[in-house]
Amino acid sequence: NAGVTQTPKFRILKIGQSMTLQCAQDMNHNYMYWYRQDPGMGLKLIYYSVGAGITDKGEVPNGYNVSRSTTEDFPLRLELAAPSQTSVYFCASSRTGDEKLFFGSGTQLSVL
Amino acid sequence: DAKTTQPPSMDCAEGRAANLPCNHSTISGNEYVYWYRQIHSQGPQYIIHGLKNNETNEMASLIITEDRKSSTLILPHATLRDTAVYYCIVSARRAGNMLTFGGGTRLMVKP
Numbered sequence: 001n002a003g004v005t006q007t008p009k010f011r012i013l014k015i016g017q018s019m020t021l022q023c024a025q026d027m028n029h030n031y032m033y034w035y036r037q038d039p040g041m042g043l044k045l046i047y048y049s050v051g052a053g054i055t056d057k058g059e060v061p062n063g064y065n066v067s068r069s070t071t072e073d074f075p076l077r078l079e080l081a082a083p084s085q086t087s088v089y090f091c092a093s094s095r096t097g098d099e100k101l102f103f104g105s106g107t108q109l110s111v112l
Numbered sequence: 113d114a115k116t117t118q119p120p121s122m123d124c125a126e127g128r129a130a131n132l133p134c135n136h137s138t139i140s141g142n143e144y145v146y147w148y149r150q151i152h153s154q155g156p157q158y159i160i161h162g163l164k165n166n167e168t169n170e171m172a173s174l175i176i177t178e179d180r181k182s183s184t185l186i187l188p189h190a191t192l193r194d195t196a197v198y199y200c201i202v203s204a205r206r207a208g209n210m211l212t213f214g215g216g217t218r219l220m221v222k223p
Contacts, residue, residue: 004155035213042199042213043156059212090155101148101211103155 002026006091006104013081013111021076021107023091031094032074033058033101034066036087043090049074050097081111116200121218124194130187132217134200137181142204145176146211147185151196156213159185159198190221 007022025032030051035043035058045058049068063085065077074093078085088108092101117135124130136145146161160167160174162183167174173186187194199216 037213042215045212088153092155100146100158100161101156103157105155106153108153 004091004093004102004104006089006107008107009105010108011110013078013109015081015083015111017081018077018079019081019109021078021089021091021109023074023076023104024072025074025091025093025102026072027093027095027102028071029093029095029102030071031097032068033092033094034064034074034076035090035092036060036085037090037106038087046076046089078109083111085109086111116202116214118198118200118215118217120215121220123220123222124187124190126192126221126223127189130190130194130219130221132185132187132198132200132219133182134185135182136200136202139180139202140204143202144204145174145180145183146201146203147172147174148199148201148211148213149194149196150199150216151193156199190219192221192223195219195221 004025033048034046037043044060047066049055052071055066088106090106091104094101144163147159148156150156159171162174176183197216197218199213201211
């Protein structure tokens, strides 16, 4: 099992550009999450999904969009990138809503 | 979810037990205590969780006080690879495990 796989690992964007961060899990988990982590800080929840076709906002959803067309994939879309979105992005999954989270290795994004 | 308070940093000698405290004085009856750690810039890793009884697994032990207002994560024989940021999180089990990661405790294990 690969677990939770995130791509790319690093990316530099110019202000105003758009991109999609990919996240895939092969554990047949229903729940998936996107977090961001600013330097020296804890993680903040951006969006989460409780199953295919169902998504909901977390603590800091502005400037992001998500979709969940399959159980395996949960891409995060950045539209009109801004310097404030410079961060490390982590995707996570769990089998049910009250079990432990499995995290990916992260995507380091810089917006210049 | 209840707020948690952890010391920002701690040191521990290699081979000794590391005891990481966490205060959660506003915890409610249906909230669990979770511990995760983050090694360098990797994704957080689940360690252990509990409701009111003490818990132990292959990684650590979790001691929760009788009034549930504080807890201690114990790494029995710390190694250099245990150097990480440790997060104590309080959350009710519900649909959508939306854990809130605060600042955590930076544990430095020294030789």
